[in-house]
Amino acid sequence: xxxxxxxxxxxxxxxxxxxxxxxxxxxxxxxxxxxxxxxxxxxxxxxxxxxxxxxxxxxxxxxxxxxxxxxxxxxxxxxxxxxxxxxxxxxxxxxxxxxxxxxxxxxxxxxxxxxxxxxxxxxxxxxxxxxxxxxxxxxxxxxxxxxxxxxxxxxxxxxxxxxxxxxxxxxxxxxxxxxxxxxxxxxxxxxxxxxxxxxxxxxxxxxxxxxxxxxxxxxxxxxxxxxxxxxxxxxxxxxxxxxxxx
Amino acid sequence: xxxxxxxxxxxxxxxxxxxxxxxxxxxxxxxxxxxxxxxxxxxxxxxxxxxxxxxxxxxxxxxxxxxxxxxxxxxxxxxxxxxxxxxxxxxxxxxxxxxxxxxxxxxxxxxxxxxxxxxxxxxxxxxxxxxxxxxxxxxxxxxxxxxxxxxxxxxxxxxxxxxxxxxxxxxxxxxxxxxxxxxxxxxxxxxxxxxxxxxxxxxxxxxxxxxxxxxxxxxxxxxxxxxxxxxxxxxxxxxxxxxxxx
Amino acid sequence: xxxxxxxxxxxxxxxxxxxxxxxxxxxxxxxxxxxxxxxxxxxxxxxxxxxxxxxxxxxxxxxxxxxxxxxxxxxxxxxxxxxxxxxxxxxxxxxxxxxxxxxxxxxxxxxxxxxxxxxxxxxxxxxxxxxxxxxxxxxxxxxxxxxxxxxxxxxxxxxxxxxxxxxxxxxxxxxxxxxxxxxxxxxxxxxxxxxxxxxxxxxxxxxxxxxxxxxxxxxxxxxxxxxxxxxxxxxxxxxxxxxxxx
Amino acid sequence: xxxxxxxxxxxxxxxxxxxxxxxxxxxxxxxxxxxxxxxxxxxxxxxxxxxxxxxxxxxxxxxxxxxxxxxxxxxxxxxxxxxxxxxxxxxxxxxxxxxxxxxxxxxxxxxxxxxxxxxxxxxxxxxxxxxxxxxxxxxxxxxxxxxxxxxxxxxxxxxxxxxxxxxxxxxxxxxxxxxxxxxxxxxxxxxxxxxxxxxxxxxxxxxxxxxxxxxxxxxxxxxxxxxxxxxxxxxxxxxxxxxxxx
Numbered sequence: 001x002x003x004x005x006x007x008x009x010x011x012x013x014x015x016x017x018x019x020x021x022x023x024x025x026x027x028x029x030x031x032x033x034x035x036x037x038x039x040x041x042x043x044x045x046x047x048x049x050x051x052x053x054x055x056x057x058x059x060x061x062x063x064x065x066x067x068x069x070x071x072x073x074x075x076x077x078x079x080x081x082x083x084x085x086x087x088x089x090x091x092x093x094x095x096x097x098x099x100x101x102x103x104x105x106x107x108x109x110x111x112x113x114x115x116x117x118x119x120x121x122x123x124x125x126x127x128x129x130x131x132x133x134x135x136x137x138x139x140x141x142x143x144x145x146x147x148x149x150x151x152x153x154x155x156x157x158x159x160x161x162x163x164x165x166x167x168x169x170x171x172x173x174x175x176x177x178x179x180x181x182x183x184x185x186x187x188x189x190x191x192x193x194x195x196x197x198x199x200x201x202x203x204x205x206x207x208x209x210x211x212x213x214x215x216x217x218x219x220x221x222x223x224x225x226x227x228x229x230x231x232x233x234x235x236x237x238x239x240x241x242x243x244x245x246x
Numbered sequence: 247x248x249x250x251x252x253x254x255x256x257x258x259x260x261x262x263x264x265x266x267x268x269x270x271x272x273x274x275x276x277x278x279x280x281x282x283x284x285x286x287x288x289x290x291x292x293x294x295x296x297x298x299x300x301x302x303x304x305x306x307x308x309x310x311x312x313x314x315x316x317x318x319x320x321x322x323x324x325x326x327x328x329x330x331x332x333x334x335x336x337x338x339x340x341x342x343x344x345x346x347x348x349x350x351x352x353x354x355x356x357x358x359x360x361x362x363x364x365x366x367x368x369x370x371x372x373x374x375x376x377x378x379x380x381x382x383x384x385x386x387x388x389x390x391x392x393x394x395x396x397x398x399x400x401x402x403x404x405x406x407x408x409x410x411x412x413x414x415x416x417x418x419x420x421x422x423x424x425x426x427x428x429x430x431x432x433x434x435x436x437x438x439x440x441x442x443x444x445x446x447x448x449x450x451x452x453x454x455x456x457x458x459x460x461x462x463x464x465x466x467x468x469x470x471x472x473x474x475x476x477x478x479x480x481x482x483x484x485x486x487x488x489x490x491x492x
Numbered sequence: 493x494x495x496x497x498x499x500x501x502x503x504x505x506x507x508x509x510x511x512x513x514x515x516x517x518x519x520x521x522x523x524x525x526x527x528x529x530x531x532x533x534x535x536x537x538x539x540x541x542x543x544x545x546x547x548x549x550x551x552x553x554x555x556x557x558x559x560x561x562x563x564x565x566x567x568x569x570x571x572x573x574x575x576x577x578x579x580x581x582x583x584x585x586x587x588x589x590x591x592x593x594x595x596x597x598x599x600x601x602x603x604x605x606x607x608x609x610x611x612x613x614x615x616x617x618x619x620x621x622x623x624x625x626x627x628x629x630x631x632x633x634x635x636x637x638x639x640x641x642x643x644x645x646x647x648x649x650x651x652x653x654x655x656x657x658x659x660x661x662x663x664x665x666x667x668x669x670x671x672x673x674x675x676x677x678x679x680x681x682x683x684x685x686x687x688x689x690x691x692x693x694x695x696x697x698x699x700x701x702x703x704x705x706x707x708x709x710x711x712x713x714x715x716x717x718x719x720x721x722x723x724x725x726x727x728x729x730x731x732x733x734x735x736x737x738x
Numbered sequence: 739x740x741x742x743x744x745x746x747x748x749x750x751x752x753x754x755x756x757x758x759x760x761x762x763x764x765x766x767x768x769x770x771x772x773x774x775x776x777x778x779x780x781x782x783x784x785x786x787x788x789x790x791x792x793x794x795x796x797x798x799x800x801x802x803x804x805x806x807x808x809x810x811x812x813x814x815x816x817x818x819x820x821x822x823x824x825x826x827x828x829x830x831x832x833x834x835x836x837x838x839x840x841x842x843x844x845x846x847x848x849x850x851x852x853x854x855x856x857x858x859x860x861x862x863x864x865x866x867x868x869x870x871x872x873x874x875x876x877x878x879x880x881x882x883x884x885x886x887x888x889x890x891x892x893x894x895x896x897x898x899x900x901x902x903x904x905x906x907x908x909x910x911x912x913x914x915x916x917x918x919x920x921x922x923x924x925x926x927x928x929x930x931x932x933x934x935x936x937x938x939x940x941x942x943x944x945x946x947x948x949x950x951x952x953x954x955x956x957x958x959x960x961x962x963x964x965x966x967x968x969x970x971x972x973x974x975x976x977x978x979x980x981x982x983x984x
Contacts, residue, residue, distance in 0.1 A: 005292060006381045011389045014260040014283040015450050018290070022454040037260040044264070046251060048964050050795040050957055054810050057788040057795075062816020065557035067324060070445050071317035072792050072810040075567075078313060078800020135252045143257045192460060196453045199316050203449030204261050207442045208268040214438060218964075219788055225963050226786050226956075294718050296549040296711055300564050303542040303549075308570020311803035318546050318564040321813075324554020464718075465542055471717050472540050472710075497784060498873045503881045506752040506775040507942050510782070514946040529752040536756070538743060559816060562937050563809035570805060627744045635749045684952060688945045691808050695941030696753050699934045700760040706930060 003027070016040055019200060023193035031147035032187055036197075038143050039180045042136040043085070043198050044205030051076035051202065052209045053222065059210055060219030066210060073206045074199055082198045087123035088181025089191030092153045104159035112163040124157065124178025125164060132171035137179035144183050157182035249273070262286055265446060269439035277393035278433055282443075284389050285426045288382040289331070289444050290451030297322035297448065298455045299468065305456055306465030312456060319452045320445055328444040333369035334427025335437030338399045350405035358409040370403065370424025371410060378417035383425035390429050403428035495519070508532055511692060515685035523639035524679050528689075530635050531672045534628040535577070535690050536697030539621075543568035543694065544701045545714065551702055552711030558702060565698045566691055573669075574690045579615035580673025581683030584645045596651035604655040616649065616670025617656060624663035629671035636675050649674035741765070754778055757938060761931035769885035770925055774935075776881050777918045780874040781823070781936050782943030789814035789940065790947045791960065797948055798957030804948060811944045812937055820936045825861035826919025827929030830891045842897035850901040862895065862916025863902060870909035875917035882921050895920035 003009055009018060016036040020028035028036065045052055055073030062068050095107050102110075115122050127134050141158070144150040161174045177198075184194050213219065249255055255264060262282040266274035274282065291298055301319030308314050341353050348356075361368050373380050387404075390396040407420045423444075430440050459465065495501055501510060508528040512520035520528065537544055547565030554560050587599050594602075607614050619626050633650075636642040653666045669690075676686050705711065741747055747756060754774040758766035766774065783790055793811030800806050833845050840848075853860050865872050879896070882888040899912045915936075922932050951957065 005287070006385045010287050010382065010385050011280070011284045013287065014262060015286055015447075016261055018287055019450060019453050023457050034257065038257045040261055041251075041256050041259065041264055048961065048968065050799040050961060053961065053964065054792040054795040054799075057792040058810065058814040061788040061792075061814030061818045062557065062559065063818070065324065065554065065560060065813070065816050066441055067320045067322075067328070067445050067554065068557060068560050068563070068813035068816065070449070071320050071560070071563065072796065072813045074313045074317050074320070074449075075803070075806035075810045076313075076796040076799030078311065078806065079802050080799050082313070136256065139252045139256050193457055195312050196457055199313050200449045200453050201261075203316070203320075203446045204265060207265050207446050211269050211439055211442055221967075222960070222964055223786065223788060223791065225967055226791065226960055229959075229963055230786065294715065294722065296553040296715060299715065299718065300546040300549040300553075303546040304564065304568040307542040307546075307568030307572050308803065308805065310571050311567070311800065311806060313800065314567035314570065314803060314806050314809070317806070317809065318550065318567045321557070321560035321564045322550040322553030324557050324560065326553045326555070467721075468714070468718055469540065469542060469545065471721055472545065472714055475713075475717055476540065497779075498877045502779050502874065502877050503772065503776045505779065506754060507778055507939075508753055510779055511942060511945050515949050526749065530749040532753055533743075533748050533751065533756055557816065558933055559812045559814075559820070559937050562941070563812050566805045566809050566812070566941075568805075570803065574805070628748065631744045631748050685949055687804050688949055691805050692941045692945050693753075695808070695812075695938045696757060699757050699938050703761050703931055703934055 015204075019197060020187075023190070023196060024188055031149055035140075035143055035147055035149055035183060035187070039140060039183055040197065040201035040204065042140055042176050043082075043180055044201045044208075046205060046208070049076075049081070051081065052206070055206055055209055056213040056217075057219050057222065059213045060217060063214070069210055069213075070203060070206050073209070074202060077199050077202055082177075082195060082202065084123050084175070084177035085181040085184065085198050086191050086195040088157070088178050089185050089189065089194045091123055092156060092182060092185045093191060095156060096152060104156045105163070107156065108159040108163040111160065112167045116167060122160065122164060124181055125161070125172050125174060127173040127175045130175065131173045134173050134175045134179075136176040137174050140176070140179040140183060144186070149183065149186055151186040153182045153185040154179075261450075265443060266433075269436070269442060270434050277395055281386075281389055281393055281395055281429060281433070285386060285429055286443065286447035286450065288386055288422050289328075289426055289447045291448050292451060292454070295322075295327070297327065298452070301452055301455055302459040302463075303465050303468065305459045306463060309460070315456055315459075316449060316452050319455070320448060323445050323448055328423075328441060328448065330369050330421070330423035331427040331430065331444050332437045332441045334403070334424050335431050335435065335440045337369055338402060338428060338431045339437060341402060342398060350402045351409070353402065354405040354409040357406065358413050362413060368406065368410060370427055371407070371418050371420060373419040373421045376421065377419045380419050380421045380425075382422040383420045386422070386425040386429060390432070395429065395432055397432040399428045399431040400425075507696075511689060512679075515682070515688060516680050523641055527632075527635055527639055527641055527675060527679070531632060531675055532689065532693035532696065534632055534668050535574075535672055535693045536700075537694050538697060538700070541568075541573070543573065544698070547698055547701055548705040548709075549711050549714065551705045552709060555706070561702050561705075562695060562698050565701070566694060569691050569694055574687060574694065576615050576667070576669035577673040577676065577690050578683045578687040580649070580670050581677050581681065581686045583615055584648060584674060584677045585683060587648060588644060596648045597655070599648065600651040600655040603652065604659050608659060614652065614656060616673055617653070617664050617666060619665040619667045622667065623665045626665050626667045626671075628668040629666050632668070632671040632675060636678070641675065641678055643678040645674045645677040646671075753942075757935060758925075761928070761934060762926050769887055773878075773881055773885055773887055773921060773925070777878060777921055778935065778939035778942065780878055780914050781820075781918055782939045782946075784943060784946070787814075787819070789819065790944070793944055793947055794951040794955075795957050795960065797951045798955060801952070807948050807951075808941060808944050811947070812940060815937050815940055820915075820933060820940065822861050822913070822915035823919040823922065823936050824929045824933045826895070826916050827923050827927065827932045829861055830894060830920060830923045831929060833894060834890060842894050843901070845894065846897040846901040849898065850905050854905060860898065860902060862919055863899070863910055863912060865911040865913045868913065869911045872911050872913045872917075874914040875912050878914070878917040878921060882924070887921065887924055889924040891920045891923040892917075 017028045017033045020036050051073050054076050055069045058072035059069035095111060144154055157178055165172050181194060263274045263279045266282050297319050300322050301315045304318035305315035390400055403424055411418050427440055509520045509525045512528050543565050546568050547561045550564035551561035587603060636646055649670055657664050673686055755766045755771045758774050789811050792814050793807045796810035797807035882892055895916055903910050919932060
């Protein structure tokens, strides 16, 4: 019943196609494979984030155990960062399951109003650096259109974006988690599988960080920066109730 | 100088090509991209190993923190399993750096004799299940030949295999770590980068294990099996010097 | 302001007293120190659980990186197991904050009825092995009484236990998480700190498991057991949609 | 044969005594228990190190999975930092096993000469901040003397210190790993067990860091510092060969 690893997969499929099979139990079309490769690279974490810094610092303390540095880099991928695509997926499931004949604009307007009233943050929007536009989202949505995979969930995500900007009276970022959650949903991914994909993507991204930390390390500089600036950090130089006179 | 993520990579490259760039700082040819995808899928760990069991057990205790299950799955990828491809790479570097005009057969014969004399195990050979043939190695070497990437290091690895079988007077497995270490070396990977690639591959493989553990869990059955068989396990039911009367 | 590590703590305090200071920002009394040592040993995980098995399996794959085995052992300490004491703490805060002059019996009766009506499981009750009595809870409550630290939250926890048994018409286990959550609350711990203490306790417990795995390993036997019983495991020998003919 | 957890340990023993039993399989004397508590607190990591920063950064990304932050904090405890006490232990085993009637001064002089000739670094010496004196070592050796546990290995470590300072013609730090390795060896610990103890100690220390990160977070400030100073970091703002124009 299943696909034979050596005969059918190795040498014929790329990594993202394998991931696609794992979560959907069906073979990706060429369009889906292209889009999933794109999406996984977009969320692979190329910059200095909590996660990549934790990986690099861990590497500096245990360079012989590079698996530990990978693990540390993944462990920060919790609710704050990588949970976002899953929450986007869950929100889209909830809204499309209750469509009841309404247009995207109608559903979105109601959802934005509900969220603002409840002071609830809609998942998939906002970014500390990429504002008002996250170029990864633009690229991903363009690719989805090229491949004929810009479907119900992508359209609804875009409608939520419009209604949110109208309600807030300003430009707002539709971030990479928002775009990738909508695209994965349009390819039939369960929300719970979206986080699996996002974390595995981050593992690919960590190759770059850890290879570079090996060649051109920054960890000691980061620790020095923290030590030098300890007085300006919220907790100063004391760690809890212990005075480190040592 | 570098490659622009949104303009040049996302939508154009697959995950393995990105990994290739990260470790070699050059763009993979189509042949190299195909081979690296193949190789990463071959080492992704599809069965019940220490690593995949640790990931599944961790998931069962903390299903809300799927990043922890990934991390646990990677942490077992130490010297015993995934270090192997790196050690293969190091051995090949050492042998080719000291070629001094000798043929593969000459180098291999001498190395096998040296290893047997010193009771040293050559990396890349042997497998608890796949004996005498690891079908992944066969597939990977066939692909390398198809793509014109079966070069000096692959040939030397095969020569080591022959000489080892001659010296041991029996069939021996050239395992997936052996084949993939030789291929990565022929594509110009440093040995230290080989483990990075192997660990990231395993993260892709964990998508399958963890998605399945979510849908169709085995962890409780594993714990029950261990409890039932505790008397037959080496340590019995006691953990060290503590009696668990509780 | 703080306590000087070398002058005041090292040589004078035990580990649990240090942990007490960290989470409460005050010095433990001798009674509190004794009770916290007891409690941390009680939750240290002495048996074969998902967490200790994950640690041992990880050790078997990466014996040179013992920190990875510890990390794997902690990662399973999520919502299912170790989150329990925190949820006990949160429940007790909620109930005592809304006491409004009611007795423990009144509060408990109402809470048990509410939980049963909503099919909600009360934290701190039930155990797969220790039924109907968890001897660790009995010991911990006895010690709390000896030390004059069996206070409002312990009494309320006991009242919940009684009301739950009355409503369910059977004996039910008050587990170690239940007893330790109530005791920590009576010593002034915030619920969020309870999980910190529980996880650090487990790290102490892992010393025993990992020292023993080094001396007397069980991991390979566990993997063999799983392989032999693969047909009886829920997922059989297939991992998701991949056939491992290899 | 073993000690009963509920009857003999909980309520009677402190955490360090339990750890002592786990690694030596015998009960600690009161002196040994005091010393092991002291030693574990000394190596618990109270400052901003790679390990505590990795833990805090991980917490900031996944505050709901505090076990992941603990795990990240332990994962940096590899060869660079925490391996030191184990290497001290191994060195002391090696030197005392080859004593052949020589005095501590004779053994030490020879070992220091050998190490300097081979440009080999002796484990247990040197510290980036605590120079020329690590107050933890002073405190630990003082306690060992008070408790009658300053024995062969402590004396040899002190002799190595003297000979190293004579040979180098300057003051050198005998660090906490050096003192604690010697003390643990005098209490009969195997070198491989020393790292187990060191890592568990660090888990206790992480309670302080993570409780504080919850109350008074520094992670975002650390990331901001890194971003602001990216141009001064060795790798600048580029991560490997990828330009992050996004």
